Amino acid sequence: MSIPSGVNTSIILRLELEKKTASFGSIATAISDTGGDIIAIDVVRTDKDVTIRDITINVYDSKHTDLIKATISQLPGVKVSHVSDQTFLLHLGGKIETHPKFPIKNRDDLSRVYTPGVARVSMAIHEKPSLAHTLTIKRNTVAVISDGTAVLGLGNIGPLAAMPVMEGKAMLFKQLAGVDAFPICLDTQDTDEIVRIVKALSPGFGGINLEDISAPRCFEIEQRLIEELDIPVFHDDQHGTAVVLLAGLFNAVKLVGKQLSDCKVVLCGLGAAGTACTKMLLAAGVRHIVGVDREGAITRDGVYENPSWQWFAEHTNPDQIRGSLSDVIAGADIFIGVSGPGVLKREDVAQMAKDPIVFAMANPTPEILPEEAEPYVRVMATGRSDYPNQINNVLCFPGLFRGVLDCRASRVTEHMKLAAAKAIASVVHEDELSEYYIIPSVFNQAVAERVRNAVIQAAYEDGVARRRREKVQA
Ligand SMILES: NC(=O)c1ccc[n+]([C@@H]2O[C@H](COP(=O)([O-])OP(=O)(O)OC[C@H]3O[C@@H](n4cnc5c(N)ncnc54)[C@H](O)[C@@H]3O)[C@@H](O)[C@H]2O)c1
Numbered sequence: 001m002s003i004p005s006g007v008n009t010s011i012i013l014r015l016e017l018e019k020k021t022a023s024f025g026s027i028a029t030a031i032s033d034t035g036g037d038i039i040a041i042d043v044v045r046t047d048k049d050v051t052i053r054d055i056t057i058n059v060y061d062s063k064h065t066d067l068i069k070a071t072i073s074q075l076p077g078v079k080v081s082h083v084s085d086q087t088f089l090l091h092l093g094g095k096i097e098t099h100p101k102f103p104i105k106n107r108d109d110l111s112r113v114y115t116p117g118v119a120r121v122s123m124a125i126h127e128k129p130s131l132a133h134t135l136t137i138k139r140n141t142v143a144v145i146s147d148g149t150a151v152l153g154l155g156n157i158g159p160l161a162a163m164p165v166m167e168g169k170a171m172l173f174k175q176l177a178g179v180d181a182f183p184i185c186l187d188t189q190d191t192d193e194i195v196r197i198v199k200a201l202s203p204g205f206g207g208i209n210l211e212d213i214s215a216p217r218c219f220e221i222e223q224r225l226i227e228e229l230d231i232p233v234f235h236d237d238q239h240g241t242a243v244v245l246l247a248g249l250f251n252a253v254k255l256v257g258k259q260l261s262d263c264k265v266v267l268c269g270l271g272a273a274g275t276a277c278t279k280m281l282l283a284a285g286v287r288h289i290v291g292v293d294r295e296g297a298i299t300r301d302g303v304y305e306n307p308s309w310q311w312f313a314e315h316t317n318p319d320q321i322r323g324s325l326s327d328v329i330a331g332a333d334i335f336i337g338v339s340g341p342g343v344l345k346r347e348d349v350a351q352m353a354k355d356p357i358v359f360a361m362a363n364p365t366p367e368i369l370p371e372e373a374e375p376y377v378r379v380m381a382t383g384r385s386d387y388p389n390q391i392n393n394v395l396c397f398p399g400l401f402r403g404v405l406d407c408r409a410s411r412v413t414e415h416m417k418l419a420a421a422k423a424i425a426s427v428v429h430e431d432e433l434s435e436y437y438i439i440p441s442v443f444n445q446a447v448a449e450r451v452r453n454a455v456i457q458a459a460y461e462d463g464v465a466r467r468r469r470e471k472v473q474a
């Protein structure tokens with residue numbers, strides 16, 4: 001298969017061109033020779049001697065930007081006066097803001113939305129707390145909570161640096177499912193304190209989406225919050241990832257004509273995502289899963305301080321395969337990466353069974369780039385939007401929370417997650433399946449809607465929905 005190369009961002013180069021000496025043709029050629037893709041050219045100003053142009057170019061990364069800048073600066077009559085990165089421009093001042101639903105036009109309005117009228121509404125909720133769902137934002141609002149300890153695959157970069165990711169999640173909640181989400185990044189990594197803070201701020205929210213909290217702390221934090229709160233608590237990196245992974249695998253194995261339960265799976269990165277993905281695969285009937293982390297494959301006779309690795313030792317690797325990733329990958333049907341960049345080598349993919357499936361899901365840089373895996377891989381997916389087959393939890397969390405908010409579910413069950421996975425997979429019709437299309441696009445509006453409906457149906461079947469069925473619109 002031939003896979004398009006990934007492009008990370010676009011930049012705008014402002015060039016001052018001396019009319020007599022500069023040749024735009026040589027500039028375009030120089031950019032294209034570096035692999036840059038010109039997508040727009042704008043004339044900003046021109047006078048007798050100089051033309052100022054803005055050139056928008058798709059680039060791979062900051063090194064690529066530096067290369068383009070250095071190459072062009074050497075051309076006669078060309079000066080690069082400014083470089084702006086469109087990704088940074090989009091983040092200026094943050095990505096979200098709040099809007100009132102209606103304007104306060106006069107004193108009369110003011111006395112209703114605020115003192116004194118609001119006091120009657122407050123007292124009504126005080127007397128009947130369930131009215132908070134009807135009379136406040138609680139019914140449609142989710143807290144996106146991170147402590148910044150496992151931000152994408154960037155590691156423990158702290159709460160401030162986690163904000164752009166959490167703002168992005170909030171945007172996606174709103175755009176894809178109409179859910180109002182607040183990014184909340186906590187300046188503590190203490191489990192007890194996180195649980196206490198999330199509990200204390202929960203009254204205004206209809207659900208809690210935990211995000212980018214590292215393992216093994218994330219398991220205890222989630223479990224305690226599930227037990228102590230009456231709203232759904234969902235660690236996206238665990239369950240959202242597992243749901244979308246399973247959806248992608250349902251379709252990938254169909255395409256290559258294998259049974260999931262017969263497949264040999266190697267999963268690298270035994271943290272939050274890896275543990276939940278493994279549990280969901282086992283529940284789906286997969287038997288041969290070998291879990292690999294930095295020190296190689298987990299085996300029954302190993303001694304592991306990390307409690308979740310001990311769990312792997314007891315529940316996976318039935319054939320007790322030992323060694324590094326390169327050792328255990330031989331003959332595997334499926335590779336799942338939720339670890340870090342560049343972990344899987346081209347030679348590793350070459351050793352896999354016929355029609356290998358590689359889901360390299362580490363963000364922002366996958367375990368192997370599609371162009372590296374290309375000669376050997378049959379179905380390739382990453383977590384990124386700039387390659388085909390984006391296996392990313394964004395296909396799950398908007399629709400799932402839409403569903404739990406609408407039926408006022410008290411929690412998210414295994415059955416609801418499985419229903420969500422099947423709903424995502426079902427968006428790709430059997431006759432549309434191809435190496436480039438095993439999972440629907442994030443922009444396919446059917447995804448959030450189908451996930452919502454499937455989650456609601458399963459919530460009623462499991463008896464966790466607290467709103468009367470007839471009140472929840474189909
Ligand atoms: N595509 C998606 O939807 C999606 C969802 C969740 C997580 N992820 C990605 O998965 C990765 C892990 O996320 P997490 O939340 O589970 O983090 P985590 O910190 O809980 O776990 C990461 C695990 O990967 C292991 N690891 C890291 N580098 C490794 C290497 N070179 N070799 C072997 N093991 C290695 C770590 O030791 C750790 O056990 C991140 O890159 C994240 O971006 C992707």
Ligand SMILES: O=C(O)C[C@H](O)C(=O)O
Pocket residue numbers: 151152153165212236237362363383392393394
């Ligand atoms: O944020 C993403 O793109 C997916 C996932 O939640 C991750 O942590 O990588």
Ligand SMILES: [Mg+2]
Pocket residue numbers: 152211212236237
């Ligand atoms: Mg995440």
